[in-house]
Amino acid sequence: xxxxxxxxxxxxxxxxxxxxxxSGRSLVxxxxxxxxxxxxxxxxxxxxxxxLAEAIIARPPFxxxxxxxxxxxxxxxxxxxxxxxxxxxxxxxxxYLSSIRVALVSTIFALLIGYPIAYYIARAPEPKRSILxxxxxxxxxxxxxxxxxxxxxxxxxxxxxxNMLLSMGVIDSPIQMMxxxxxxxxxxxxxYLPFMILPLYANLTKLDGALLEASSDLGASPMVTFxxxxxxxxxxxIVAGSMLVFIPAIGxxxxxxxxxxxxxxxxxxxLWDEFFSSRDWPVASAVAxxxxxxxxxxxxxxxxxxxxxxxx
Amino acid sequence: MQTRFxxxxxxxxxxxxxxxxxxxxxxxxxxxxxTDEVLEQFTEETGITVNYDVYDSNDTLEARxxxxxxxxxxxxxxxxxxxxxxxxxxxxxxNRDLLPNLENMDPDLMxxxxxxxxxxxxxVIYMWGTxxxxxxxxxxxxxxxxxxxxxxxxxxxxxxxxxxLADCGISWLDSPTDMFPAAFAWMGMDPQSTDPDDFExxxxxxxxxxxxxRYFHSSQYISDLANGETCVAVGWSGDVxxxxxxxxxxxxGVNVWYAIPREGAMQWFDMLGIPADAPNPENAxxxxxxIMRPEISAAITNYVWFPNxxxxxxxxxxxxxxxxxxxxxxxxxxxxxxxxxxYDSRTDRTVTRLWTRVRTGx
Numbered sequence: 222x223x224x225x226x227x228x229x230x231x232x233x234x235x236x237x238x239x240x241x242x243x244s245g246r247s248l249v250x251x252x253x254x255x256x257x258x259x260x261x262x263x264x265x266x267x268x269x270x271x272x273l274a275e276a277i278i279a280r281p282p283f284x285x286x287x288x289x290x291x292x293x294x295x296x297x298x299x300x301x302x303x304x305x306x307x308x309x310x311x312x313x314x315x316x317y318l319s320s321i322r323v324a325l326v327s328t329i330f331a332l333l334i335g336y337p338i339a340y341y342i343a344r345a346p347e348p349k350r351s352i353l354x355x356x357x358x359x360x361x362x363x364x365x366x367x368x369x370x371x372x373x374x375x376x377x378x379x380x381x382x383x384n385m386l387l388s389m390g391v392i393d394s395p396i397q398m399m400x401x402x403x404x405x406x407x408x409x410x411x412x413y414l415p416f417m418i419l420p421l422y423a424n425l426t427k428l429d430g431a432l433l434e435a436s437s438d439l440g441a442s443p444m445v446t447f448x449x450x451x452x453x454x455x456x457x458x459i460v461a462g463s464m465l466v467f468i469p470a471i472g473x474x475x476x477x478x479x480x481x482x483x484x485x486x487x488x489x490x491x492l493w494d495e496f497f498s499s500r501d502w503p504v505a506s507a508v509a510x511x512x513x514x515x516x517x518x519x520x521x522x523x524x525x526x527x528x529x530x531x532x533x
Numbered sequence: 534m535q536t537r538f539x540x541x542x543x544x545x546x547x548x549x550x551x552x553x554x555x556x557x558x559x560x561x562x563x564x565x566x567x568t569d570e571v572l573e574q575f576t577e578e579t580g581i582t583v584n585y586d587v588y589d590s591n592d593t594l595e596a597r598x599x600x601x602x603x604x605x606x607x608x609x610x611x612x613x614x615x616x617x618x619x620x621x622x623x624x625x626x627x628n629r630d631l632l633p634n635l636e637n638m639d640p641d642l643m644x645x646x647x648x649x650x651x652x653x654x655x656x657v658i659y660m661w662g663t664x665x666x667x668x669x670x671x672x673x674x675x676x677x678x679x680x681x682x683x684x685x686x687x688x689x690x691x692x693x694x695x696x697x698l699a700d701c702g703i704s705w706l707d708s709p710t711d712m713f714p715a716a717f718a719w720m721g722m723d724p725q726s727t728d729p730d731d732f733e734x735x736x737x738x739x740x741x742x743x744x745x746x747r748y749f750h751s752s753q754y755i756s757d758l759a760n761g762e763t764c765v766a767v768g769w770s771g772d773v774x775x776x777x778x779x780x781x782x783x784x785x786g787v788n789v790w791y792a793i794p795r796e797g798a799m800q801w802f803d804m805l806g807i808p809a810d811a812p813n814p815e816n817a818x819x820x821x822x823x824i825m826r827p828e829i830s831a832a833i834t835n836y837v838w839f840p841n842x843x844x845x846x847x848x849x850x851x852x853x854x855x856x857x858x859x860x861x862x863x864x865x866x867x868x869x870x871x872x873x874x875x876y877d878s879r880t881d882r883t884v885t886r887l888w889t890r891v892r893t894g895x
Contacts, residue, residue, distance in 0.1 A: 282596075377762060400747055494889065500592060500599065
């Protein structure tokens, strides 16, 4: 920071801002804060305000916050009715719980599949590494929606997998895979796998080879070395990768809508239904806010735990 | 305050979809509901480019319209939805001077639609149809016997019969305004009922057969019926017949057909309307007038297999379509059809809540 403010082109600007009561430091902090304010806090407040209204068939489809009473005085309409409704209706509770379950299971599978891949890439010789990394990233060049549709082609009753199993005589009648939770898990793990692999890879390449050598010199088997050295040191990568899979998976809409059946209850889909099928913006906004709190609270807790550990 | 909120939403890109330009028209219509040739011909003749987007539920359309600044010039709500959207101030009155082809329209059908839009002030009929059952002839015969008469809601609502069909795949429309009246008809109640107790009873009935439903969706069933992925679908007449047509073209031995249940089925009208804030209202009028040309109405019916309401177009429709009782119901069947009713806010909330319960099984 000091180097920055002292360098010539910055000095004048810093002086001006200093006179105005801004330091270079606050300016640098202000940019992400502004971003957060415009793209997170402002929409959040809009949602919060709508969640206190009541749905009506009008434009916009919710009651105004302020209204002129017949006698000309200003009336404020706001109620927590929608939040009470969320608590009372089992649908939402079950949808939150089931979203968390689906996201958790998907994260675990993504970790189990992603870790060996990341490990293998990190251990591969340098020229091979970039090719392997490219292979992880390459599917992203195709539209996500197309890739989910491709899975529909695989999983359908008369799709690729069933036809293959039928012709090999493994099964006599097609297995119902589409419109099941199984298909949703496949879709989520497949889609978010690179988000697990990349942070793990970044972490594992930084692993000091000398530690592994020392471990083996001291007589530890590769297994023991992995569990006592590699795994604990890659914990930050595991946490980062798991977060990147878990958070989007919890609010996932497209995958359960396309691959899931009527019993696949996920909050993203409930949210969409509230907006577009029930046209109930206030309840939809309340659902969104509760979801945000549910997702953000554990992350902030985890952050604070990590920070505390970092200070020790 | 409100405009500021909407402004914020628009800034975030959640708002307007279409664009205002002298030579475009933004059309928002149901999926699988037009032929591309008609759109191409319109552009060729008028120089107006068509931005065409699709939806598969009235609720989706209503959500977009009520959000405001939808950017669309022409939308196609079902008449029952149109009625309350008019009350919410969503539409502009049509300028009849720009619609000389209005004289082609069938006066009886337009009068029926006028019960939702007095004097047809805001909309004209695009197509109409019925809500019935699409089925795979062979799969159903295999499970219920050759002699089973399929023109009944028993196919989906009778737990025993639906249970026998569940393994080959049953789909329902994800549309409470189609499913509740059908349930009422099967239960022998008034399909136009707005009594909350009736809705409760129908929802309870549907909950009992819910396990036989593979999915709730309003457009997916067209391709699934066509390739034998499902065997029974509650669907809209023309959509099911398009599935039948596609199945025949594919030549995979899938035979699909459409039945109008004898307990009664809904007859509905889809209406061409212009949103009050349409960016190009003149082009919208030109588009609607173009659709009302007899040869254009006939071309669309020939392709989508939904009947139009254009009296002058009837003779131009292919003979096997205009004489098909699944498309143009016979007078005896027409007797059994009922029309939808527009639900007020309170009923609407009850219906959507109960439907959510049925659809999610919670």
